[in-house]
Amino acid sequence: MHYMLMLNETAEEFARRTDPGETGAYWGGWNAFIGAMAQAGVIVKGDGLQGPTLATTVRIKDGKRHVQDGPFADTKEQLGGYFVIDVPDLDAALDWAAKAPCALTGSVEVRPVLPPMA
Amino acid sequence: MGTPSAAEVAERAARLSYGRLLAILAAGTRDLPLAEEALAVAFARALEVWPRQGVPANPEGWLLTVARNGLSNLYRHDRTRAAATEELILRAEERADRAVQADERLSLMFVCAHPAIDPAARTPLMLQAVLGLDAARIATAFLVPAATMGQRLVRAKARIRELRLRFALPEAEDLPDRLADMLEAIYGAFGADWDGSQALGLPEEAIHLARVLLALIPEEPEVKGLLALMLYIHARRAARDGAVFVPLSEQDATLWDRDQVIEAEELLTLASRAGRFGRFQCEAAIQSVHVQRAITGKLNLEALETLHGLLTQFHPTVGGQVAHAAVRRLQGEPQEALAMLDQLPDAVRIGYQPALVLRAHCLRDLGRTEAPEAARAAILATQDDRVAAYLVQEFGRPLRK
Missing domain, CATH: 1.25.40 (Serine Threonine Protein Phosphatase 5, Tetratricopeptide repeat)
Incomplete structure (x- = not known):
């Protein structure tokens, strides 16, 4: 079954990506996590995302396009990346989610992917 | 008296085997509502067929076969389910074949108390799936409207199926936490108040659940602790539930159910041999101190004080803190x-x-x-x-x- 791991990170974590003193540890943690999933052969697809400062949100209201700079909601944690993994059950998906570096500082939301339309 | 009627055998099978059969049926498909439906159909068939043809030699096996066939029919009729379900049915049948040896109830109980299930739904789910209680009865016991309880159960079962929760024992490293959740859910069914009085709940059913669990994992001291705790409290109902309120320290100990107290004391002793103390053993030990008063004529306040102090470490709650303060007084x-x-x-x-x-x-x-x-x-x-x-x-x- 396919589950999406939505990797939510805090502002501090996003900052570590480019902080010269932190960047090595930051990416090292993610590479280890992604490497372990790749080795287990569970990754269907996945990407890291640029931080929320580069987000643009679009809504159509009364037929007019409203474009807003920034994420759709100003929350303490923002989506920093995602993976779709293929594992037998939710318990296995939660085990992977718990290994994500951002599970320690932010959160990981796990959701089943809708099966293809019949 | 004579031989029991077909209806009596069916009723007995329903009481003793419900959870076991449901666990087997649901383990392959993880679809509790469908398994419940198939099992209900099988019991209805039994009531219809057994009086005419006689009770089969292995009533449980008969029920399982009929329910299994019903399950595959139900699946075939449900067009929204993809071809993958065929494989699930196959798996259900494989499991059913080794059903009589392997008891799937433990997996079912762990699913009911899964961390991905709303804590408020865990206890009702377990009462329904393992003991076959209906939503209305559970709702009455917990002063919740029947519709609310029904909805809670439906939602929880949908999560089990749609999210694909694992029907298996947790990994060793997760076991302590998962077991704690399960014990909490069983104790929730008991409906005890902070001071061991009981207003709500289904105490006999909770004790039954703990006995099932103890038979499945006899080595866990906290399971024994939980069963002991509930037996101590249940033993006092005659002394407690009269027209007039009598606090524990003034209850007539001769009214306590002796057999239950003895069983509780034995369980607690056995549990302590494992050398792993925990919340429920601690709470049971507190009850044991109260029971000792019946023998010594005096409440051992020093022991109580120590145990309440320990309890606030294992399981800090407001009720526990007030009880601790009451001992100090x-x-x-x-x-x-x-x-x-x-x-x-x-x-x-x-x-x-x-x-x-x-x-x-x-x-x-x-x-x-x-x-x-x-x-x-x-x-x-x-x-x-x-x-x-x-x-x-x-x-x-x-x-x-």
Whole structure:
């Protein structure tokens, strides 16, 4: 079954990506996590995302396009990346989610992917 | 008497095997509602067929076969389910073949108390899936509208199926946490209050669940601790549930159910041999101290104080803190008990009935002028009429302002 791991990170974590003193540890943690999933052969697809400062949100209201700079909601944690993994059950998906570096500082939301339309 | 009728055999099979059969049927498909439906159909078939053809040699096996066939039919009729379900049915059948040896109930119980399930749904789910209780009965026991309870159960079962929760024992590293959740869910069915009194719940069913669990994992000391705790409390119902409220320290110990107390004491002793103390063993040990009073004629306050201190480490709760403070008062330290009450959050100090009663007792012990006002607050906060009557007798009728 396919589950999406939505990797939510805090502002501090996003900052570590480019902080010269932190960047090595930051990416090292993610590479280890992604490497372990790749080795287990569970990754269907996945990407890291640029931080929320580069987000643009679009809504159509009364037929007019409203474009807003920034994420759709100003929350303490923002989506920093995602993976779709293929594992037998939710318990296995939660085990992977718990290994994500951002599970320690932010959160990981796990959701089943809708099966293809019949 | 004669041989039991077909209806009696079917009823007995329903009572003893429901959870086992449901666990087998649901393990392959993880679809509890469908498995329940198939099992209900099988029981209905039994009531129809057994009186005519006689009770089969292996009633459980018969029910399982009929339910399994029903399950595949139900699946075939449900067009929204993809071809993958065929494989699931196959798996269900494989499991059913080794069903009689392998007991799937433990997996089912772990699914019911899964962390991905709303804690409020875990207890009802377990009562329904393992013991076959209907939603209305569970709702009545917990003072929840039947529709609300039904909805809660439907939602939880949908999560089990749609999210694909694992029907298997947890990994060793997760076991302690998962077991703690399961024990909590079983204790939830018991419906005990902080002081071991019981207003709600299904105590016999909770004890039954704990017995099932103990048979499945006999080596876990906390399971024994939980069963012991519930037996101690249940043993006192005759002394407790009369027309007049009698506090534990004044109950007539001869009214306690001796067999249950003996079983509880044995369980607690066995549990202690594992050398792994925990919350439920601690709570059971507290009950055991109260039971000792029946033999020694005196409450061992020192032991109680130690155990309540330990309990606040294992399982810190407001009820536990108030109970700990109450022991300090009985030890002749009302000042200390008051200080402990003052540490509690405001909402608890003002609104929690046991805390108000203890405060009134302490202030009276100390001869403080606020004592009558505290007693009045305690009586006004008391919901149970029997307890209110007892407090009025103890403190005098509160003066109306």
